[in-house]
Every structure is written in C-alpha cells, then in structure tokens.
Amino acid sequence: MDAVFASLDRTESTLGQQALYHRLRSAPAADHADAFEALVTRLVGDEALRGRVRRVLVRLQHPYGYDLWWLAQPDAIQTRPWHVIFTCISALAVASMWAIPFWHGAVLLLIGIGVINLLMRITTSRRIAPLAGPFRQLSALITAGDALRTARRRHRSARRLPAR
Amino acid sequence: MRCELQGADIDPLVACLRDDVPPLRRLRRIAFWVGRDSMAVGEQANSFFEYLNLFFLLDATTMFFGARELRAHGAALLRVIGAVGDVDAAMSVASLRADLQEGATWARPRVLPSGSPTTFAEMQHPLIDTARAVPNSIALAPGRGVLITGSNMSGKSTFLRTIGVNTVLAQTINTCFASRYEAPVFHVRSCIGRADDLLAGKSYYIAEVEAVLALVRASESASPHLFLFDELFRGTNATERIAAAESVLRELIDHARPHAIVTSTHDAELVDLLRDTHDAYHFPDTLSPDGLVFTYRLEPGPSPTRNAIALLQLHGAPPALIERALRRAEALDQRMRE
Secondary structure: OHHHHHHHOOOOOHHHHHHHHHHHOOOOOOOOHHHHHHHHHHHHOOHHHHHHHHHHHOOOOOHHHHHHHHHOOOOOOOOOHHHHHHHHHHHHHHHHHHHOOOOOHHHHHHHHHHHHHHHHHHHHHHHHHHHHHHHHHHHHHHHHHHHHHHHHHHHHHHHHOOOO | OOOOOOOOOOHHHHHHHHHHOHHHHHHHHHHHOOOOOHHHHOHHHHHHHHHHHHHHOHHHHHHHHHHHHHHHHHHHHHHHHHHHHHHHHHHHHHHHHHHHHOOOOOEOOEEOOOOOOEEEEEEOOOOOOOOOOOOEEEEEOOOOEEEEEEOOOOOHHHHHHHHHHHHHHHHHHOOEOOOEEEEOOOEEEEEOOOOOEOOOOEOHHHHHHHHHHHHHHHOOOOOOEEEEEEOOOOOOOHHHHHHHHHHHHHHHHHOOOOOEEEEEEOOHHHHHHOOOOEEEEEEOEEEEOOEEEEOOOOEEOOOOOOOHHHHHHHOOOOHHHHHHHHHHHHHHHHHHHO
16 A cells, blocks of 8 residues: 555645545544545545645655654653753853853853753753754644645635736 | 534534634734744744743743633634644545546545445556556446456555545545446455564464454454455365355355455355355466466456466476476366366
C-alpha cells in the first residue's frame, strides 16, 4: 500500500501527505466520505482556486511539518518558572547593545552575555532543537490557514472583476 | 470532532478556519522569532537568524512564550492542521483524477448495502502502466467464493492485489481504477506474499497458519469482509495443503456472513472439491518456442493447462529428467483419479 500511496500522492505539503496517508490507511472506510468527495469535486471544477490553494500549501514542504501535530498536544513544551531567565538574558542583551554608544563597557557586557548564551545554547540544544524545527513551521501553517480562510472569498471577488 | 469536513461544500471548512485561525495569530508572531527553515528563506537569512540567536537567545525565549499559547490554543491548532491537510489531500485526489482523465479508466464507487452482489468491471492495478495493464472484470456473489487458477506469472497474485488495492481506494478516496465498482463497504483482509520470520523463529508455514487463523476468526464478524488468499498453505505438502485449504474456505463460506472470498491456487483438486461453493476462473497461457505466453485476461472455468514440466524442458533440463517427471506426473494423476 505504501507503493500505491507513493504513486498516487500529489500533495504539496507534509500535512497533506499525512492526511492522505491517514485516509488511505483508514479501515474499512475513511471518515466524512461525502464531505471529502464534495471538497474534491469543488476543487476539480475550479482551477483558479486550485492554483491559489497550491501556492499557499507549497510553503509547508519541510519535513518538520510531520511533527506539527505533536506541538499541538497538551504540554508538548514543558516550561519551568526559572525559564524566565532566558527572557531576562535576552532583555539584558538588548539593553547592553542599546547602551554601547553611551558606555563602552557595554561591549564587554555584550560579549559576556554572548558567551553565557553560547553555553546555555549548548546545554539546552538537545531539548530545544527538536522543538525548534516544528515550531518554525507554525508561521507557515497559520499563514496557510489564513490564506485558505479567505481563498474562496478572494476568488469570488476576482470573478466579479470584468475580463480584460 | 473534525469540524473541517462536513456538509457538501468547502464552506464548513472555511467557516472552521475562520473561527480557529484568528486566535493563532499571536502564536504566529511569536513563532516568527524562532527563525525560518532554510528551505523557505535561504541559507543567508537562516545564518542571520542564527547570529541573532547567539546574542538574544531567541529560540529559548520564543519557546517560553510559545508554550503558553500552545497550551491555550492547542485544540484550534490541531483543527487547522487537520483542515489544511484535508484540503491538500483533496487537492491531491483532484489532481489524480485530472491525470487519469487523460489515460486510465477510473470510476467513483457505488456503495451497496451489506450482502449485495459485488461487481468490479475493467479493473486494473494503479501501479501498472496503463498502456501495459490488462483490465479484468469479476462478479462476486454473496455466499459463494471465487477460485482462480493459472500458471506462475499468469497474473493471479496481481489480480488479487488489484482487487484489494481498488477496494481500499474506493472506500477511502472515492476513486478506483475500474470502469464500474459496485460493492458493500468491505473490511479488506488478505494473505498474500507471506515470508518466514527469522527474528521470531517462525517458519513460512507457521507464519501462514497464524495469518490464516486470524482471518478465520475475523470471518465470524457480521460486517462484510473481503478475503484474499494467494496460494493457501503452499509451505506444506500437497495432500494436507489441499485438505486444509478446502476446510478453511468452507469455514469462511459456512459462516453465512456477507463476505466475499477470492483465492488463487495451483491445485486443480481444490477447484473440484469446492465446486459447490466456489466459482472457478483462470488466467490462460500458451506454450510457444520462446516460452509461456500470457494474456493476463481472466476467463471463466478452471485452467485447462499445466506447464511446469514443459517450462523445465524449455529452460534446458536434460531429456531424461523431463521424461522421468512426466512419468511421475502421470502416475500421480492416476492415483488422484483412483
């Protein structure tokens, strides 16, 4: 079945791949078959809408997209009160950069913060790196959702424009 | 509840996105600071983000604030993921159908009530090139099975796979590679292409026994099942293979459930034994000086030919060996007839 999936798959995004694979693996039949068929029929009959949707989905091709659902799970990212130190260090870095024209010692402070940050990144990278990848996809996902939300409305407006 | 797929138009999905996307915009603003993947913005922009990260610890700070947003709007995010995925999956099926308009035959399935007869017309495997594929048709009556005979490489196993794959496609993406598909919703269960399991220490036969018994247990269900068997019990001796296969297939039919059963076999004896409950079909072949020639077209009735020894001869086996094999085959046939 995996070979059949690979041959039939014409999705643009990792999320589409997941959805199509899940649908093909749903036994005995996939959910909401009528609604899915209506959606397919709608897209088959509207090439302009299809093109618009495709342009939106193409931003979601990075393999980190496969892990997006995991970010949506409760407590996917666990935080502790002391994690606020990251924000404090960031604020201190901004402040010292701002202070450089007035106080040259701020350069040394900024270098010191850079070293501390480097050490912190080394110690936390094992936990942060797996989260950062899917997190980077969030922006593309929400933008895609926003575009799909208005795709049909914009498409209707475009249709009302007189043909040149 | 996946709110994105309801009704009969794109509107419910759009309405779902209209509700769920706005609360996520703050999360998008936060996610901006964790950087972009290099596929989207290029290596240079990505490097710039890395330098910013070094001084401002952006990723850790972003996670700290983002975690709170994710906890608050995780459910909405999950719905948006589902909606975007479903739109793309639907796009994929739409593109597939558009591609198929130009070549292969395809149809939307007609779903029948449980216990109805099944009809597959001009069905072909999606992985076989349309120019080479030979479409085949078959009807499956409830309460009767189908036995398919034919030489090796004649297309028996491929046909079983064709039926299984098209049934799955019909029931999941409402698209099948056939000119007509009329069937109830089946649970597809197959016993095709088994292998021995070295890690579990199971022989080919034991692995097959376990798989077949799982299917026999599944046949007790009242919901329709489509059972596909490729050469049942081929890992054991001929006498017990035929006896066990007959018993298993009778067991499946005798449950008087709305199941459909398609089995491929080399055993002509099995076709004789199950004449009262199974319809026979075969894939014909002819022997030419260049080897076996297959039509890959399913025809009614059991296979009238037997070509294993002729193939040995064709591939250069010594004449004495062929003569001995033919004599032995004649003797075995005589014994079976008695």
